Amino acid sequence: MTTFDSIEERFRLSQHDFNQFADLSGDHNPIHVDPDYSASTRFGATVSHGMLLFTVLRGSLQRRCPDYQLAEQRLMFPSPAYAGEPLTLHLERNGDDSDMVFSARIVKDDGDVCLEGQCTLEPSTGNAR
Amino acid sequence: MTAPTFPRFEQLREQQLVSVHRQFSSDDLEQWSRLAGLEQPVSRVPEPLIAGLFSYLLGMELPGKGTNYLKQSMTFAEQARVDEPLTATVRISRLRPDKALVNLETICCGDNDRVICRGEALVLFQC
Secondary structure, three states: OOOOOEEEEEEOOHHHHHHHHHHHHOOOHHHHHHHHHHOEEEEOEEEEEEEHHHHHHHHHHHHHOEEEEEEEEEOOOOOOOOOOOOOEEEEEEEOOOEEEEEEEEEEEEEOOEEEEEEEEEEOOOOOOO | OOOOHHHHOOOOOOOOEEEEEEOOOOHHHHHHHHHHOOOOOOOOOHHHHHHHHHHHHHOOOOOOOOEEEOOOOOOEEOOEEEOEEEEEEEEEEEOOOOOOOOEEEEEEOHHHOOOEEEEEEEEEEOO
């Protein structure tokens, strides 16, 4: 069994990442993929898909807890994440019981929170039931 | 002072729904795994791609462009297989015109209507 109590991971997302996630998800909204259009919006530049941030979080859980699957996920997206910005993923295990519940946050260097959530893991069944 | 009016919001109706059909190939899973920083590609459809079907529907279809995605909760009942035909649906469950808020039920089903994921979304739609 692999587990942890808390981790921090630094990362950045690029416009290329936004474009790839747009292709994967079908969400080609210009706010994610069109810098010229986005410059004239209240955001001022393209912003990440929320589920690309969730992708980074899920990848980290997969690397650290490969024998677990995700049972429940709660997500909030308070602030936009821009291409090239340094971001930090924080994961912290809740409580000290046998539950695999983690608080997750993706935060900018100025403290603004781009993703806040809670992940509940369960032992993997290893098949698509 | 009158409150701002949002003509596109006013066109929304409770119980309105939209769906999308999609399957994810092994190439899709490899591409996702690279974005997720994984050396080994995943063998089942990862949850963020299921969630991405909901965010696609919210951002592009209902309510559509201009949607500000605030919250999503999901329970994953089963894992979707590579190439499994999936249907994702979002349905308006509550409208709060005073705040331009929309609550939606979100569901994704696979083969034979087996439930892959259920959840709820909250979006702000000041349009």
